[in-house]
Amino acid sequence: MTEEKMTENTEETVKDSEVTEEASEETTEQEAAAGEDKDGKKSIFGKKKSKLEEKIAELEDARMRQLAEFENFRKRSEKEKGQMFEVGAKSVVEKILPVIDNFERGLASMPEEEKGTPFADGVELVYKQMLGALDEIGVKPIEAVGQEFDPNFHNAVMTVESEELESGTVAEELQKGYMYQDSVVRHSMVKVVS
Structure with a gap:
């Protein structure tokens, strides 16, 4: 290849790169005007963008509040359930205590000659079993x-x-x-x- 042709090719390459740079700059300006950023993603200008961000923040805030309300509701429900269980258990225990009292009175008033009989031993075993069951539940x-x-x-x-x-x-x-x-x-x- 001759020197002249090499020079012409180099000049054409330089011109092509200048044209490409100018086209690239124009494209970037056009993208920005069309609402696209450098990565090619759409963006919204000024007021529209801030309104969208405000709406997103508002919805995120509402979501967080709902999550907090649900968590509070769950905790309150668990606490109420526990209280209801305790009230119910106390009610059952209150009804059983007179039976325990009657076992104690019966065992205390049993004549000495009847103590040690199978019947007396059976009554005492049932009494101890009831006390054990009550002890197990607290x-x-x-x-x-x-x-x-x-x-x-x-x-x-x-x-x-x-x-x-x-x-x-x-x-x-x-x-x-x-x-x-x-x-x-x-x-x-x-x-x-x-």
């Missing part, structure tokens, strides 16, 4: 005798005098009190030293 008797009187757990029905115990101490338990988990189902009926 029902515990309230300690009373020898304890300081506490109106949260004890119901004083009588006062007695005693030289052995201090004033304000429970001297005798007339009826057992019971707790279900952390709440009192029935207060202990007691005699208190005055």
Whole structure:
């Protein structure tokens, strides 16, 4: 190839690259005018773009509020369900306690000659089984005798005098009190030293 032809080819290549650059700049300007950014993605100008962003932010805020409301509703429902279960369990325990009291009275009033018989042993086994079942679900008797009187757990029905115990101490338990988990189902009926 001759030198002249090489020079002509080089000049044509330079001109072609200049034309390509100019076309590229024009295309970028046209894309921007048409609403396209450098990556070829559509974008919305000024007010339209800010309105769209505001709407997106508003919808996102509404979505987050709904999620928070749902979470609060779920927690409140679980708490109410737990409270309803506890109230129901306490109600059942309250109905069983008189049966326990009658077992205790029956066993206490049993004559000595009948103790140790199969019938007496059977009654005692049923009584212990009921106490075990109550213990498993969280029902515990309230300690009373020898304890300081506490109106949260004890119901004083009588006062007695005693030289052995201090004033304000429970001297005798007339009826057992019971707790279900952390709440009192029935207060202990007691005699208190005055």
